[in-house]
Amino acid sequence: MGTWDVGPFDNDTAADFCDDLDEAAAGEREGIVRSALTRVIDTMDYLEAPESEVAVTAAALVAAQCPGGEPADPVYGPEELLPDLTGLCHLAFQALDRVMTEPSELMELWAESGGAPWRTNVRQLQKVLLPQPPGEQLSLI
Numbered sequence: 001m002g003t004w005d006v007g008p009f010d011n012d013t014a015a016d017f018c019d020d021l022d023e024a025a026a027g028e029r030e031g032i033v034r035s036a037l038t039r040v041i042d043t044m045d046y047l048e049a050p051e052s053e054v055a056v057t058a059a060a061l062v063a064a065q066c067p068g069g070e071p072a073d074p075v076y077g078p079e080e081l082l083p084d085l086t087g088l089c090h091l092a093f094q095a096l097d098r099v100m101t102e103p104s105e106l107m108e109l110w111a112e113s114g115g116a117p118w119r120t121n122v123r124q125l126q127k128v129l130l131p132q133p134p135g136e137q138l139s140l141i
Contacts, residue, residue, distance in 0.1 A: 006110075006118040008060035008125065009073035013053035018078045021061075030083045033058045037088060037095040045103070052099040052106035056122065059092035061085060063128040070128075093129040096122050 002012030009015070017036065021029050040047060040055040061078070062085045063069040072078060100107055100122060110118045 006115075006121055007073070008056045008121065009076040011053055013050050014057040015076045017054045017057050018072075018076060021078045021082070022080045026081070026083070029080070030085060030088075033061060033082075033085055034088055034091065037062075037091040040095045040098050041091065043098065047098065047104045047106070049105040049109055052104060055095040055099055056106075056125075059096050059125055059129065062088045062092040063125045066128050068128050068131070089129045093126055096126050096129070 004010050009018070021032055024032055036051075036054045036058040040051055043051065060070075061072055061082060064072045064077075065082075065084065065086050066089065098104070100119070107115075109115075
């Protein structure tokens with residue numbers, strides 16, 4: 001796993017996914033992001049790390065378009081303009097939830113290497129994707 005930090009764009013798989021988005025026709029980009037999210041959501045068996053990394057990156061791209069979202073990484077994020085992805089907020093939230101639920105190789109890998117900062121980043125993405133009204137707590141595993 002070529003990973004250099006805990007952010008959603010801080011690994012080789014994320015950089016490759018963003019390159020794929022840049023190479024795709026403009027009208028195909030939303031579908032590519034949607035497919036990355038649904039592929040992870042639909043995985044009932046062991047979830048492999050590369051699919052999880054792509055889903056985390058896709059979710060971060062959705063969150064980047066939401067109020068309070070961090071912009072995509074200027075170096076490793078996509079260079080081409082993305083369509084409005086805010087309609088994918090619920091799917092992105094679900095994909096992150098699946099990445100954080102056993103059996104998940106990425107979650108296991110981060111747990112082995114002190115993954116608290118990584119989990120914090122994923123939870124922050126979830127908060128941006130589905131903000132809770134004041135006074136309500138979002139239950140994140």
